[in-house]
Amino acid sequence: MNDFAFTGGRPDPDTFPTEKLIEASAKALQNLGGNLVNYPGDNGYQGLREVCSLRFKRREGVPLPIDQISITSGSMQSLDLILRNLLEPGDIVLTEELVYSGTLGLLRHLNTNIIGVPLDYVEGLDPDALEDILIDFHHKNIKPKLIYVTPNHQNPTGAILTLERRKRLIELAEKFDLIIVEDDCYGDIDFTPEPIPDSLFKLDQSNRVIYVATFSKILGAGVRLGYFVAKPPYDNIISNDRWDLGTSALSSAIVAEFFRDNLDQHLAITNAVVGAKCRAVTKTLEEHVSDICTWTKPRGGLFLWVDLPEQTNMQKMQTLAAEKGVHFSTGNAFHATGKPIKAIRIAYAYCALDHVADGIRHLCHAIRTAQN
Numbered sequence: 001m002n003d004f005a006f007t008g009g010r011p012d013p014d015t016f017p018t019e020k021l022i023e024a025s026a027k028a029l030q031n032l033g034g035n036l037v038n039y040p041g042d043n044g045y046q047g048l049r050e051v052c053s054l055r056f057k058r059r060e061g062v063p064l065p066i067d068q069i070s071i072t073s074g075s076m077q078s079l080d081l082i083l084r085n086l087l088e089p090g091d092i093v094l095t096e097e098l099v100y101s102g103t104l105g106l107l108r109h110l111n112t113n114i115i116g117v118p119l120d121y122v123e124g125l126d127p128d129a130l131e132d133i134l135i136d137f138h139h140k141n142i143k144p145k146l147i148y149v150t151p152n153h154q155n156p157t158g159a160i161l162t163l164e165r166r167k168r169l170i171e172l173a174e175k176f177d178l179i180i181v182e183d184d185c186y187g188d189i190d191f192t193p194e195p196i197p198d199s200l201f202k203l204d205q206s207n208r209v210i211y212v213a214t215f216s217k218i219l220g221a222g223v224r225l226g227y228f229v230a231k232p233p234y235d236n237i238i239s240n241d242r243w244d245l246g247t248s249a250l251s252s253a254i255v256a257e258f259f260r261d262n263l264d265q266h267l268a269i270t271n272a273v274v275g276a277k278c279r280a281v282t283k284t285l286e287e288h289v290s291d292i293c294t295w296t297k298p299r300g301g302l303f304l305w306v307d308l309p310e311q312t313n314m315q316k317m318q319t320l321a322a323e324k325g326v327h328f329s330t331g332n333a334f335h336a337t338g339k340p341i342k343a344i345r346i347a348y349a350y351c352a353l354d355h356v357a358d359g360i361r362h363l364c365h366a367i368r369t370a371q372n
């Protein structure tokens with residue numbers, strides 16, 4: 001039986017640049033040699049920080065401050081360090097109402113109070129709703145500490161926060177003294193030539209945005225390289241409870257060697273393949289369930305969100321799909337309060353292009369059969 005894996009935000013395995021990374025490894029080892037006896041330290045390997053800065057400049061027109069970048073084991077370690085060091089149990093944290101399940105798990109583990117802010121599937125977090133929530137807390141004399149957002153190709157909806165909403169979000173953060181954690185995992189995965197709006201980090205004038213990004217989604221999660229950028233005083237606070245002595249300089253140097261010359265070319269190749277898979281999903285959904293479901297039409301990122309009819313028997317649908325080897329994520333995993341919702345997330349980049357249509361056809365059949 002085929003394995004139609006639509007779970008987990010993984011890139012396309014067939015465009016993983018194995019040969020080029022073998023070459024990059026040889027160069028990296030040659031350059032580093034005996035320097036590898038040293039600990040990399042909290043900020044991590046300088047060559048990779050330079051690449052992170054160039055990567056940002058490519059899209060945003062300005063570099064990241066190299067001395068304020070810290071390399072971590074995936075962006076999950078960045079989030080772990082940021083949230084663990086800035087938050088205390090009981091603190092109120094705002095997120096989009098539908099949000100990355102890993103961040104939710106971490107926030108729950110830290111015993112914080114998660115408040116979901118409604119979002120639009122296209123335009124992202126609703127600033128009017130955010131303002132109402134913040135005013136309400138203010139009247140109760142309660143001060144939320146931090147808001148976590150994914151402005152670009154949001155996980156799980158694919159929404160892109162509009163420039164106007166980004167500006168409103170920053171204004172509200174200033175007015176109510178909130179720290180913003182901007183998770184930019186997916187900004188470089190875009191199937192169109194249209195620029196996306198400026199990052200919150202770039203727009204921020206009052207030093208309240210901490211920026212997080214990763215190489216997991218454009219290269220591979222197994223590489224485990226991510227990073228965050230925090231200016232004083234946040235840099236020290238965040239590193240206060242970090243004990244691993246830094247992230248592998250060897251893997252950092254290999255990835256830096258590869259991306260220094262290949263970023264544009266690599267993104268052109270991978271985005272073309274992932275975009276084709278996304279279109280194959282939407283086309284198949286259109287052919288089979290357009291009368292009963294609605295779904296997002298992402299211009300980038302790795303995810304598509306499908307709203308199902310209210311009467312859908314979720315358990316039955318999952319079982320039927322699994323019998324055909326089709327796996328995906330159910331909506332409740334991404335809801336700020338874990339509310340059971342009739343929706344699913346399809347992560348389309350991993351499954352082979354030739355198999356996508358078959359897998360989604362099986363899924364559509366399972367959706368139809370699960371209408372009670």
Ligand SMILES: Cc1ncc(COP(=O)(O)O)c(C=O)c1O
Pocket residue numbers: 009073074075076077100102150155183185213214215216221225226
């Ligand atoms: C929004 C978001 N942030 C962070 C992560 C963690 O990724 P990694 O630790 O591999 O960089 C993910 C993974 O799916 C994600 O979707």
